[in-house]
Amino acid sequence: MFGNDIVMGLPMSKQKRTANRFGLGVAALAVLVAGACVVEGKVDEGENDPLRDGTASSLPAAVAPSGYPGAPGLGDSFYPQLGNGGYDVLHYAIQLDVDPIPNTIQAQTTIIAAATQDLSAFNLDLAGLTVESVLVNDNDAEFSRQDTELTITPDATLLQGEEFSTKVTYSGSPMPLSDPGVPFSEIGWHNREGLIYTASEPSGSMSWFPSNNHPTDKATFEIQITVPSTFTAAASGVLVNETQSARRTTTTWQMDDPMATYLTAVYVGDFERVENRQADGLLIRDYVPREHFDVVVDALAETPQMIEYFEGILGPYPYAVYGSVVMPFPLGYALENQTLSLPALDTIDPLIVAHEISHQWIGNSSTVDDWSEIWLHEGFATYLTSMYLAEHHGQDINEDMRRNYAFMSEPAAVAPQQISQGQLFDASVYLRGALTLHALRQFVGDDLFTTILRTHYQQSINANTNTAEFLAIVRRLANQEAADLVEQWLNNALMPPLPPPLTPPPNLNQSP
Ligand code: TRP
Numbered sequence: 269m270f271g272n273d274i275v276m277g278l279p280m281s282k283q284k285r286t287a288n289r290f291g292l293g294v295a296a297l298a299v300l301v302a303g304a305c306v307v308e309g310k311v312d313e314g315e316n317d318p319l320r321d322g323t324a325s326s327l328p329a330a331v332a333p334s335g336y337p338g339a340p341g342l343g344d345s346f347y348p349q350l351g352n353g354g355y356d357v358l359h360y361a362i363q364l365d366v367d368p369i370p371n372t373i374q375a376q377t378t379i380i381a382a383a384t385q386d387l388s389a390f391n392l393d394l395a396g397l398t399v400e401s402v403l404v405n406d407n408d409a410e411f412s413r414q415d416t417e418l419t420i421t422p423d424a425t426l427l428q429g430e431e432f433s434t435k436v437t438y439s440g441s442p443m444p445l446s447d448p449g450v451p452f453s454e455i456g457w458h459n460r461e462g463l464i465y466t467a468s469e470p471s472g473s474m475s476w477f478p479s480n481n482h483p484t485d486k487a488t489f490e491i492q493i494t495v496p497s498t499f500t501a502a503a504s505g506v507l508v509n510e511t512q513s514a515r516r517t518t519t520t521w522q523m524d525d526p527m528a529t530y531l532t533a534v535y536v537g538d539f540e541r542v543e544n545r546q547a548d549g550l551l552i553r554d555y556v557p558r559e560h561f562d563v564v565v566d567a568l569a570e571t572p573q574m575i576e577y578f579e580g581i582l583g584p585y586p587y588a589v590y591g592s593v594v595m596p597f598p599l600g601y602a603l604e605n606q607t608l609s610l611p612a613l614d615t616i617d618p619l620i621v622a623h624e625i626s627h628q629w630i631g632n633s634s635t636v637d638d639w640s641e642i643w644l645h646e647g648f649a650t651y652l653t654s655m656y657l658a659e660h661h662g663q664d665i666n667e668d669m670r671r672n673y674a675f676m677s678e679p680a681a682v683a684p685q686q687i688s689q690g691q692l693f694d695a696s697v698y699l700r701g702a703l704t705l706h707a708l709r710q711f712v713g714d715d716l717f718t719t720i721l722r723t724h725y726q727q728s729i730n731a732n733t734n735t736a737e738f739l740a741i742v743r744r745l746a747n748q749e750a751a752d753l754v755e756q757w758l759n760n761a762l763m764p765p766l767p768p769p770l771t772p773p774p775n776l777n778q779s780p
């Protein structure tokens with residue numbers, strides 16, 4: 269989510285002036301870590317060409333190894349090279365030894381995966397850093413790198429269905445990446461004078477650990493991070509261990525529910541941990557910058573009420589723990605890192621705090637299967653947040669949507685399902701995405717609308733989904749006409765008319 273001075277809550281005149289922030293006029297910044305082939309391992313370059321037709325029979329019989337290389341990408345519509353074929357990751361164990369001031373890491377990532385084909389070689393995604401060694405099933409494996417594709421050739425073919433471990437030892441100075449879908453910021457590992465945070469959506473996690481970097485391959489995680497004891501570290505999941513030795517502190521974090529790579533977070537800085545366990549057992553732990561303690565604790569005080577509100581609509585909070593790590597400087601955005609959101613001093617107003625909380629259900633647990641489907645994350649989060657603000661802040665959702673509609677009536681606005689890669693986080697996926705849900709609600713009524721949202725979420729808990737699945741739910745629970753309406757909102761160049769106001773306005777009974 270972006271600072272609300274950018275998207276919502278301000279007069280139209282100001283919003284219009286900021287329209288270009290959303291990529292309408294922003295040229296693509298750069299391509300992902302372009303560069304020449306870097307051969308780090310012992311494999312000849314020629315051996316690493318992926319087989320285009322993907323069949324073992326295309327190899328000359330005399331030299332055919334059993335198995336064939338996994339695909340170097342999963343064919344995402346915007347990021348065809350992200351992720352890799354031929355295996356399914358079950359678990360990542362990431363060990364980071366971090367020196368925040370020079371920004372260096374000595375690291376090891378162990379990946380437990382199951383082969384989905386007979387594999388002679390397979391890829392991981394990794395940008396920058398130096399790979400020192402790769403072990404597959406504890407045996408030395410050959411490896412080489414071209415751009416962000418780390419190709420690994422185990423000494424023996426991995427058989428379909430086989431579980432295998434890959435241990436990558438690497439080091440260097442992690443650097444944030446340019447991503448054509450995120451023109452407003454570099455993404456991945458950031459280090460500001462020793463304060464480290466990761467903001468990776470969609471491609472940036474490969475700036476600090478090797479992975480199958482696509483949201484369709486979720487896995488459980490264990491993250492172990494060692495920092496000088498003068499720093500506090502935090503990571504996604506539950507803190508399970510903390511040890512001290514020779515002026516360094518090691519903390520271990522477990523994420524036992526599936527997580528997409530882009531939501532994996534680590535933070536290092538001068539934070540104070542503030543913990544509260546809810547009556548239902550949910551642990552809320554925030555990391556608060558000491559120099560802004562009171563204002564930040566105050567801003568996060570609504571967290572339990574927000575969680576409760578979204579639980580009422582969608583169902584139980586999906587994870588064992590939640591919290592925020594608040595940056596002690598303005599960022600202009602926030603991000604829904606799993607169980608541990610990343611806001612900043614300028615992005616802790618209720619609209620943004622609620623937005624990132626709603627993403628824990630919609631985005632993190634229920635995740636798109638292709639980045640082009642992103643309105644399902646951002647449109648839902650925007651609308652759920654408007655519903656929350658109507659319920660608990662006396663905000664008029666009809667007025668919210670009228671303002672969104674006016675903003676989306678700019679000639680340059682694009683339909684949410686017609687975005688290009690550079691418009692991945694365009695205002696359209698947020699605002700016209702939310703308007704799509706508002707129009708559906710107006711058409712089917714409150715009760716059925718809530719059932720549709722809940723059904724959509726519950727059908728994709730800890731999994732992936734897409735617009736076709738959402739439309740099928742709308743068709744089944746409402747009718748074809750409702751599905752057609754949603755389709756027009758998502759795809760028509762010309763925006764459908766603003767639906768008449770919901771009556772009575774859903775917030776009126778709650779206004780002070
Ligand atoms: N998903 C974020 C939100 O709306 C926005 C976002 C996408 C982002 N990619 C990012 C923020 C990268 C920071 C860095 O909540």
Ligand code: ZN
Binds near residue numbers: 269623646
């Ligand atoms: Zn969002």
